[in-house]
Amino acid sequence: xxxxxxxxxDRDATxxxxxxxxxxxxxxxxxxxxxxxxxxxEDDPASHSFRGPTARNASMFGRPGLLYVYLIYGLHHCANxxxxxxxxxxxxxxxxxxxxxxxxxxxxxxxxxxxxxxGPAKLCRAFGLDRSHDGSDLCAGMDLAIVxxxxxxxxxxxxxxxxxxxxxxxLPWRWRLPSPAPRQPxxxxxxxx
DNA sequence: GGAACGATCTGC
DNA sequence: CAGATCGTTCCC
Numbered sequence: 670x671x672x673x674x675x676x677x678x679d680r681d682a683t684x685x686x687x688x689x690x691x692x693x694x695x696x697x698x699x700x701x702x703x704x705x706x707x708x709x710x711e712d713d714p715a716s717h718s719f720r721g722p723t724a725r726n727a728s729m730f731g732r733p734g735l736l737y738v739y740l741i742y743g744l745h746h747c748a749n750x751x752x753x754x755x756x757x758x759x760x761x762x763x764x765x766x767x768x769x770x771x772x773x774x775x776x777x778x779x780x781x782x783x784x785x786x787x788g789p790a791k792l793c794r795a796f797g798l799d800r801s802h803d804g805s806d807l808c809a810g811m812d813l814a815i816v817x818x819x820x821x822x823x824x825x826x827x828x829x830x831x832x833x834x835x836x837x838x839x840l841p842w843r844w845r846l847p848s849p850a851p852r853q854p855x856x857x858x859x860x861x862x
Numbered sequence: 863g864g865a866a867c868g869a870t871c872t873g874c
Numbered sequence: 875c876a877g878a879t880c881g882t883t884c885c886c
Contacts, residue, residue, distance in 0.1 A: 707869070715869070725882060743880035745870050762869055790870050800881095833869050 673815045675808045678733035678752045682708035682759035685752040687826055687844045693816040694766050696796045699774055701766025701786050702820075707831045708842040709749070711758035715837030718758030728804040730758050736813065738793070738803040745790035746799050750807065750815065764789045764843075823847055829859040 673692070678685060686708040694701050709716035717726045717739065728737045729751055737749040737760050749760035766786045768775055775785045775795035786792040793799070805813050827845040830838055845860070 709869075717869080720883085723882075739869085740881060742868060742870055742878075744878065747869060749869085764869085788870070794871095831869070835868085 670819075671817050672808070672811065673734075673817060675732065675734040678750065678808075679754060680733075680752060682710050682752045682761050683842055685750070686761045686842065688822050689750065689761060689763075689815070690822045690826055690844060690846055691820045692822075693769065693818055694763060694796070695811065695814045695816055696798065697771065697774075697812060699771035699796045700769040700816075701792070701796070702769055703763060703765075703815075704767050704787075705763075705765035705843070705845040707762040707764055707844075709760050709762060710753075713837050713840070715831065715834040715840075716758070716760075718760070722758070726758075729760050730756050731804065732806075734806060734808040736798075736802055736805045736807055738798055738800055740800060741790065746793040747789040748793050748796075748798050748802075762789060763792060765845075766792055768795070825862050827860040828862065 686706045689703050689706050692703050694703055711718045718729045722730045728735050731751055732755050733752050735751040737751055738746055741747055749762050751760050753759040768785050778797060779785050779795050786795045807814050823846055825847050827847055828841050829843045830841060831843045
């Protein structure tokens with residue numbers, strides 16, 4: 670049970686992303702095993718960092734190991750882990766986790782729905798994350814952290830194109846645990862090993 | 863100053 | 875399959 674140190678995040682987002690699979694995402698009593706991620710980089714037209722730093726994406730250009738949380742569609746939040754050297758504008762979107770602890774709290778925050786954290790915005794709702802957590806340091810304490818409990822990333826993650834975006838769609842920068850399926854892929858054919 | 867647009871989710 | 879809902883960005 671070891672919290673990941675800052676140097677661990679100081680790599681390219683496409684390298685960190687698959688390594689995040691099976692790590693534990695912790696916020697307060699809520700713990701989830703990371704099941705699906707996507708990488709975003711500054712040279713990537715789909716990335717919020719593509720057009721340089723702004724007030725919204727400032728934390729994406731911060732130190733590796735920060736949390737980047739943004740509001741989407743005016744009503745949902747999504748959480749990212751900042752990676753790479755300071756100023757490089759990279760992050761990994763946490764798309765899904767498998768609930769491990771704090772399930773009661775998650776159920777309450779999700780209004781009793783059974784699907785607690787199988788989508789990026791559902792996850793933020795279940796874990797109680799919003800814009801006030803943007804820029805938080807995942808390497809500072811145990812209230813908000815990424816933890817390695819010894820389970821390694823899978824040798825055979827499913828790899829596919831990112832979803833919900835209109836540009837940069839060909840890039841195979843989405844990774845998911847091979848099993849169990851936390852969320853059915855929209856198109857099974859998009860996954861490959 | 864204003865318009866267009868989301869790295870989504872939900873219920874019809 | 876469309877509506878929700880508003881901050882951010884970009885263009886005039």
